[in-house]
Amino acid sequence: MSMSLTRRQPIDPGHYGIAQEDLPPMEQGRFDPRDWFKPATGSDAPDTSTPPGLRPLELEIGSGKGTFLAQHAGLYPDVNFLGIEWAKSFCRYAADRARRHKLENVRLLRCDADLFIRHYVPDHIFSQVHIYFPDPWPKKRHHKRRLVQADFLRQLHRVLVPAAEPDTTGGENAGGPRIHIATDHVDYFEWMQEHAAQVADIFDRRPFVSPRSAGEGELVGTNFERKYRKEGRPFHGMILVKRP
Numbered sequence: 398m399s400m401s402l403t404r405r406q407p408i409d410p411g412h413y414g415i416a417q418e419d420l421p422p423m424e425q426g427r428f429d430p431r432d433w434f435k436p437a438t439g440s441d442a443p444d445t446s447t448p449p450g451l452r453p454l455e456l457e458i459g460s461g462k463g464t465f466l467a468q469h470a471g472l473y474p475d476v477n478f479l480g481i482e483w484a485k486s487f488c489r490y491a492a493d494r495a496r497r498h499k500l501e502n503v504r505l506l507r508c509d510a511d512l513f514i515r516h517y518v519p520d521h522i523f524s525q526v527h528i529y530f531p532d533p534w535p536k537k538r539h540h541k542r543r544l545v546q547a548d549f550l551r552q553l554h555r556v557l558v559p560a561a562e563p564d565t566t567g568g569e570n571a572g573g574p575r576i577h578i579a580t581d582h583v584d585y586f587e588w589m590q591e592h593a594a595q596v597a598d599i600f601d602r603r604p605f606v607s608p609r610s611a612g613e614g615e616l617v618g619t620n621f622e623r624k625y626r627k628e629g630r631p632f633h634g635m636i637l638v639k640r641p
């Protein structure tokens with residue numbers, strides 16, 4: 398058991414955390430991560446894994462310390478949430494946080510999101526994708542490392558559930574399969590808009606709408622947003638809706 402990032406308290410990700418080493422060998426091909434929502438053997442937690450396809454699964458990429466998931470997942474107990482976080486200490490912290498909050502509908506995977514989505518994730522399993530304050534990689538020679546780019550958006554299109562014909566039910570979850578993106582970085586936002594334009598054949602771009610879990614005056618309410626807000630930075634966002 399390791400110690401937390403900020404407090405000298407033990408970290409215990411329990412069955413909420415999944416390490417990259419736990420993934421099946423890549424040669425075995427894609428598999429269904431919805432199985433991760435089965436409760437641990439001997440646990441009296443509810444089985445949130447079934448039936449696949451009927452229970453929506455949302456993905457957050459770059460969950461950091463898991464603030465969005467901790468605030469949001471409790472509001473949607475009938476939706477499952479998978480967070481992917483590359484940094485081991487953050488990922489374990491976020492999984493421990495989900496355990497402490499008893500968020501049985503949350504799992505955290507420590508992995509590179511691009512690798513996981515490209516090689517492991519089958520088609521059509523996520524109802525929504527959340528990308529909040531991704532690393533901006535400001536130097537030109539590092540731009541190729543930026544997560545949000547046309548090729549990756551096409552991968553996300555593949556893993557989003559098929560779009561239904563016009564949805565008239567209203568409400569936050571009635572907007573169809575989509576990607577929510579927010580950043581504080583003007584240059585990265587311009588890049589995002591250029592790359593979104595390159596996938597306009599498969600996504601409609603819409604204005605950003607804050608999730609229900611956001612606090613008063615917040616865009617999303619993640620750790621980075623709160624830190625940057627103190628510095629007075631403006632925020633930018635967009636939603637890309639999968640076209641029918």
Ligand SMILES: C[S@@+](CC[C@H](N)C(=O)[O-])C[C@H]1O[C@@H](n2cnc3c(N)ncnc32)[C@H](O)[C@@H]1O
Nearest residue numbers: 459460461482483484509510529530619620621
């Ligand atoms: C700037 S932080 C934002 C964290 C959180 N979303 C927030 O707003 O507080 C970006 C996070 O994305 C993670 N990250 C960057 N590239 C990633 C990748 N390819 N796969 C998974 N996580 C990644 C980083 O480790 C970092 O924790």
